[in-house]
Amino acid sequence: MLGYILRRILAVIPVMLLVAVFVFLLLRLTPGDPAAIIAGDMATPAQLERIREAMGLNQPLHVQFFTWVGQLLRGDLGTSLISSTPVAGMIADRMGPTLAIALLTILMSVALAIPMGVIAAWKHRSGADYAVMTFSVLGFSVPVFVIGYVFILLFSLKLGWFPVQGYTPISEGLVAFLKNAFLPALTLTTIYVALIARMTRANMLEVLGEDYIRTARAKGAPEHRVLFRHALRNAAVPILTVIGTGFALLIGGVVVTETVFNIPGIGRLTVDAILARDYPVIQAMILLTSFLYVLVNLIIDLSYTFFDPRIRY
Amino acid sequence: MSQAPQPSSAMQPVLRVIGLPHLGIGPKIAALVLALIVAATILAPWLAPHDPLTMDPLVRLKGPMEGHPLGTDNYGRDILSRVLIGGRLSLVIGIAAAVVSVILGLVIGMIAGFFHTADAIIMRMMDALMAIPAILLAIALVALNGPSVGSVIAAITIPEIPRVVRLVRAVVLGAREEPYVEAAIALGSSTFKILTRHLLPNTLAPLIVQGTYILASAILTEAILSFLGAGVSTETPTWGNIMAEGRQFFRIKPDLILYPGVMLSLCILSINLLGDAARDMLDPRLKKRAG
Amino acid sequence: MRFKTRNFDTSSVALSTEDLSVHLPDTPGQPQVLKQIDVTIRQGETVCLVGESGSGKSVTSLAIMGLLPEALKVTEGRINLQDRDLLPLSRAQMRELRAARIAMIFQEPMTALNPVLRVGGQIMEVMELHTQLPAAERRARAISIMEQVHLPDVERVFRSYPHQLSGGQRQRIMIAMALVLEPVLLIADEPTTALDVTTQQQILSLIEELQANHGTAVLFITHDMGVVAEIADTVYVMKHGEIVEHGPVEHVLRQPQADYTRDLLASVPSLSPRPARPEGDEIVLKVEALNKIYGGGGILKKLPQTHAAKEVSFTLTRGRTLGIVGESGSGKSTVARCIMRLIDPTSGRIMLDGQDIAGLSRNALRPHRKKLQVVFQDPMRSLNPRWTIAESLIEGPLNYGTPRSEAMAEAARMLTVVGLPENALKRYPHQFSGGQRQRIAIARAVMMRPDVLVADEAVSALDVSVQAQVLKLLEQLQDELGIAIVFITHDLRVAAQICDEVIVMQRGAVVEHGTAAEVLVSPAHAYTRSLIEAAPGRMWDFQNFKEMPEVTHANPS
C-alpha cells in the first residue's frame, strides 16, 4: 500500500510532464498575441513586434519550452506577461477563495445529498423519490447563474442576510467568511446535490437487494442503521467517485459562480489568462490544477480501499 | 413454451423497454413530453412563426404581442421561433456529448477497471486530460478546425471523459471480483464478452445519471463557449445561448431564460425518468421489488 | 444408534405456526409457496425441517423472522412466539425481537455477511443493538463467542473482512452472530452445510450445549440426514410447501410413513466407499508442488500472510474422481481456484492434458478453458443476477461456437437432467432456492462437456434426493464422456460414494492421499481419523431404516 502511494505520487511527474507539453503546444496552436493585449487597440504593428521581441515570444518554440521548464525546475513559475507580477503570487492569492468555497460546497452537498439519495432509494418510486429526482434534475438543468441571481435577489437584496458579492478570507473570522461564501457555495451545492443524490439513489437501489441487508434486518437493526451503516458503505465507491471528481472540478474554479458573486478565484484567473493569452499564468494554472487533480484522485482511490476492503492496490 | 420465434436474448432488454409493459404513469408522461419536445424541435422550421434571425432592434425586449406570442429578445427577434429552433442544435450537442463521452468513458473505464496493468497508465492519462480546461481546448479546436459543431462537442466531451472513466472503473473494480465473473472466465467467455455482458449492466445505473448530467451541462457549456468566442456562432440559436444572452436581462426580462430553461428541464427530467424506468427493467431484482 | 428420546410435552411452547400460508401475490396465478404449515417447537427442543430443495423450508423460516422478500406475502395463519402472535406486530416491535429472541443463521454465508464491514464488528453490532454493554465488554463477548464456534486465530479473524475468510469460517461468523445473545428460538437454515465434519460436530454440540443451558428452542433446517439423526428431537418433512410427515426422530427414521420420506431416506449416500474405478493411463490433470500464499497488504502495517496451499501435488486420470476433504480453511478452495487459474499460484505446475497452464496468460488460457470447468461453493453469486437461467446456461457453448438454438435445446435438456422444470429457463436466479441455483450452476458446467470438472462443495447445498440425482448425473457423465472430477467436499458420505481417490488437507498441506477405501476405511493419519469419527449419523443405515449391521471402516482406536 505504501509502495502504491509512493508510486502514485511519483506518477505525478510524468503526468505533469505530459500536461506541460500538451498545454504548451495547445497554447501555441491557439491564435492570440499577448503583445496586442498589452499594447491596446491603437498600437502599430511595429510596436507589437518590439513588445513580442522583448517578451521572448519570437524565440523558437523549443527554446521557449525549455526556458520555461528550466524556470520550473528552479521553482520559478514565471511572471505574468500582462501584469508583470509573479505568477506564483497571483495563483496563491486566487487559490484561497476557490479552495475554501469548493470545500464548503462539497461539505454542504454531501450533507444534503446523501440522505436525500438514501431516502429516495429506500422509498423507491414513492413521492419522496420523485421529489428528489425532480429537485435533482432542476439542480443540474437550470443554469448556475440563474440559481445565483435568484439566491442574491432573495437572500441578499430582499432579506438582507448576506452581502451580494465579494469574498472575505477565513483568516478574518469564520462568520465574516461564511457571510460571503455561503451563497456561492449554496449555488454550487444545488448542482452537486443533484448529481450526488442521484448517484447515491442509483447505487443504493443496487445494494438494497443484497442478502446482507436481510442479515442486518435479522439482527434487528433499525432501518436507518440498515441504510446508512450496511447499505451505504457498499454503495460508496461510485458515490465517492462523483464526489471526488466533483471536488476536482470545483478546485479548478467555477467561472460562472465566481463571476456572479465576484469572487477572486482560480476559475476567473484561468479564463482571463486564456482570453488574454497570458501564457505563463495559463501554464502554471493548468500544471497546478493537474497536480491537485492527481492528488484528489489519489485520495479517492485510496478511500475506495477504506470503504470497500475487497479493492486492493 | 410458445412456439413463436424467440427474439434473440440480446434484444430482449431493449424490447422490454420499448414494450413499456410495467411502466407507471410517470415514465409514460415522460415519454410523451420528450416526444413532444423532440417533435417540436424537428418540426421547428414549419412551426416557428418567424425566421429566428430576422431582427428589428427597434422592437426589442418586448413582452408577448401580436406576431410574437412570447415576445422579442434584445435584437428584436422572435423568442418563440428561437426557442423552437434552438432545441435542434442544443439537443444534438447535448446528446452527442453525452453519448460520446459515455461510450468512450465506458470503454476506457472498463479496460482500466478490469486490467490491473492498464489501470495505472490509463488513469494517469485521464488525470492529465481532466486538467485541460474546456475553454482552452475549445479555443484551440476552433482555431484549428474553424467554428463547428464538431469542435464544440469535442471540447465539451474531452474533459468529461475522465469523469465517466473514473465512475465506470469504480463500478468495474467492485464487480469484477464477483464469482459469476469468475464463472464466466471459466466458461471461456472472452474478455470482451465479460466486459460487455457481465460488467456493463452494472455500470448502467450510474451512467444514466452521469449521462443525463453531461447532457444538461453540455447544453449549458455550449452557451458559455459560444460567448467566449469558441462555440457555434451566436447567430445560430440554441437553448444555451438564448439563456446566456438573456443573462444580462435576467432582472428585466427573465422570459429569455425561462422558456428555453423550462424546455431543457423538461427534457432532462423526462430522460431521467425514462432512464430510471429502463434501468429498473434491466434489473430483474428491482422489477420484483417494485412489484 | 442412540436417538434423542427426550419428551417435551410438558415444556412450554416456544414457537408455533398455525395454518401458515404464503403466496406470490404478484405472480400470475398467485402460486402458493406454503400451504397451511403447522409447526410446534417447545422450549429446549430441536426440530429438524427436512425436505427437497425448493420445498419451502427457507420461506418458512423467513416468514417467522418477518423477513419475507417483498414478492412473498403471508396470506393466512398465525406465528406464535411464546404465545404472542408475531404477524400483527409493528416493524419496531419485530426489530426488538430479532436476534434477541429469535435469531437466524442464513444459508449462504458469502452473501449474508456484509462484505465491507469487519466480521468482528458485525458480531458486536448485535450486542450494540440489543444490549447496553460497554464496548470493551462487547468485544470480549464477541471474541469469546468466536472462540466458542472454534474459529482459529480469533484475533486475526476478528479484524478480517468476509472475503478474507473461507466459506466455513464465514458460516461460523454467522453462527456466532446468532448465538451471542442466547435467543429463545434459533432458526438455523442449513448452518453447517458449508462446514467440514469436525467443525460441524463442534457446532452441533455447541448448539446443543446452549440449548441445554438456556432451554433454547432450535428450528434446524437441513438436508443432511446424518445431522438429523444426531440432533433432532422431532422431524418435520416438507414437500411442495406442505408438511408431509412429522414425528419423533427415531419414529421417522425407523418407520417412515410417507412415500416421500422413504424416498428421501433411501437417497442418503452410504458411508462405505464404493470400489475405485480402474486407474487409466491418460493423465488429464497433474498438479505438482502447488503453493499459494495470500499476502500482505494493509495501509500502515503489513498484514500477516496466509500460506493457503503448501506443496500440493496429485495426478488425475481420465474418468476418475479425486476427492479433496479437509476442515474448513484448509485450502481446498484455494487449490481449486489455482487449478482453474482464477487466481495465480505462487509456485508450482498445473499440467492439463500435458500442458503446463500455471503460467499461461489470460488469452493463452482460453482454449484450455473448455476442458476445465468449475462449480462453486456459493450458488447465488456464481450466477449473474441480471441474466435469465437460459442465458447463463448457454454462455459457455456459445463461446465455443455452438449455434444458439442447439445450445438452448441442450440447456432445456440439461435442466430436466438436474431436476428443474423447463420453464425455469426464463426465470432469474433470485427466484430460486439455494439448492435450485446450485443445480443450475452444475448444469452450466456440464453443458461444456469438460475433461476436468472442479466441483467445490458442489452438492453441499442440495437435499439428499437431488444430491443423489446429481451424483448419479456426474457419474453418468463421467462414464459417457470420461470427465475427470476434482471433488471438494467435507461430506464423507458423498466422498465415499463418488471418489476413487481422496486427498486429505489440513492447514494447506496434503496429509493423506490414497484410494477412497484406503483413506476412509483405514485412515493412516490421526487427522483423517478424527474426521471420520465426526461424521454424523455414521451408525445409522438410512436406506434400510435401521442400525448399521457392521462397521465397514476401521474403528479408530
Next chain:
Amino acid sequence: ETTVTAVMHSGLRVLDPVMTTAHITRDHAYMIYDVLIAQDSEFQPQPQMADWEISEDQKTYVFTLRDGLKFHDGEPVTAADAVASLKRWAENDAGGQVIMDRTESLEATDDKTITWVLSEPFVPMLDVLSKQSALPPFIMPARVAETPADEPITDYTGSGPFRFVEEEFQPGVSVTYEKNPDYVPRDEPADWMAGGKVVNVDKVKWVNMADIQTAVNALMSGEIDYIEQMQVDLLPLLEGDPNVVVEVREPTGMQTMTRLNFLHPPFDDPKIRQAALAAISQEPVLAAMIGNPEYYQICGAVLGCGTPLGSETDADTLTGGGGMEKAKALLEEAGYDGTPVVLMAPTDLVALATQPVVVSQMLRDAGFTVDMQPMDWQTLVTRRAGQAAPADGGWNMFITNWMVPEISNPISNPMLNGRGNDAWFGWPTDEKIEQLKAEYIAAEDLDAQKQVSDKIQAHAIENVLLVPLGQYSLPQARRSTITDMINSPVPVFWNLKKTE
C-alpha cells in the same frame, strides 16, 4: 477614514501607461502620475505641473515646473525626470513620434526648466502634449523612465494625487490607491484634467466585476459607491432608488465603427466597399447595442460628433436609415460574385458583441454573403494583424469602438492612415488622405483645420476608410453620498467627496 469603492469598466492588469493604450491603465496613471499640461473642458491646454512659454518663431517651448512637486518616495520632481519621461513616451505615442520627427533638442536646462526646440513650427504641439487619451505623457522619476519603452516598468512611483498600494494590487481583481498627503494641488478649480486636484477621500479602491448585474446589486446594497459604465438596459433597476444617481459623465462618449480589409476581395473593390456602407443603417446597430435612444447618438462624422472638427458630410445613408437600393445597385454594378465577407465577431466583449450580428444581417439583406465568425477578442486581435486571404485565416471586416477624443483629430485617428502596410489593420493605400492630413498639419487656425476636416470626412466616406456606426455614452451610476465628481472623459477621483 473614507474609502470610495468603484467598479471600473475593466480590471487593471497592465501598469505601464506608456506600453498600452488600454483606458483602464490610463485611468490608473491619472491617479498616481501627474502631467505637465492638461486639457480643460474646452479642449484647451492648461498648465498643470508646468507653465510654458513659446518663442516667437514657434520653435522653442520652455516649460517651467511649479514649486512643491514631489514624488511619492519624497524626492522632488526635476526637469530631468520630465525629460526622461517625455522621451520614453514619445517612442510609443503616434503624436509623440510626429513631434520627435521635428525635434532638434529636448533637455533639462536646469532643475525646473525643460527646453524643447523644434526644427519647424508644429501647431498642435500643446494639444498633443495635453491630450487625455490614449497615451498622455505622464511624468515618472528618471530612473523609471529609463526602462526601454517596450519593457514594462516595475517601479510605480509617481507624483500624482494618489499613491498606488502595491501590496493590495491583484491584477484583474482590485487595486487600491491612497491619498498622497504631500500633493500640492494647483489653486485653480478643477476642470476636466486641468486645475487643482484636491483629494477629499483617504482611499480609492477599484474592483473589477465581470458581471454588471453583480455591480448593480452591490451598488443598490451600498457595498460599492460607483459604477463607471452602466449597461443602459439595466437602468430601470436603478431608477426608483433614491440612493443612486445615474448620469452621463462624458457627453462626447464613444464611437463604434467598422473597418474593412482593403487587400482582399470583395472589399478591394471601392464600389463594393461603398455598397457595404450604403447597406448599413446606424439606428438598428445602436438600438440593439444600447436600447434607450437617450444614450446613443446617430452620427456620421468620422471624427465624431460634438468635437471641434466633426463633420457629417456625405453620411446620409448611415444616419438616414440606410440606402438598401443604392447598395444593391452598387453591388450589381461592381459585379459582386458572392465572395463571402468574413466578419470577425468578438463574443467575449459585451461592448462589441451585438454590432456584428446586426451589421451582418443588413449586409445579407443587401445581397452580400456574410460569414460571421464568432471568436474571442484575442483571436480577433491576432487574426486582424495577418494579411492572408480570408479563406486562409485572414478577414474582411471587424468592428471596434473608440473614445471620441481619441479619434477626433485626423492625426491621431488611426483609420485615417493611408500608408498601405504601415497603416492600421485593413491597410488602405490612400495617397489622398495622406495629402489631406499634411494640409491639416499645415493649417494655421481652427477654421482652416475645419475646412480640411470636411474634405477628410468626404474622402473617408467615399473611400470607406471606415464605416462610422454612431456614438454612444454609457452612463455612470453612483451612490448619492458621492458628490462633486468631475465629468471628464477620464474618470477621476480627485475633487469628489463622500458624505456619510
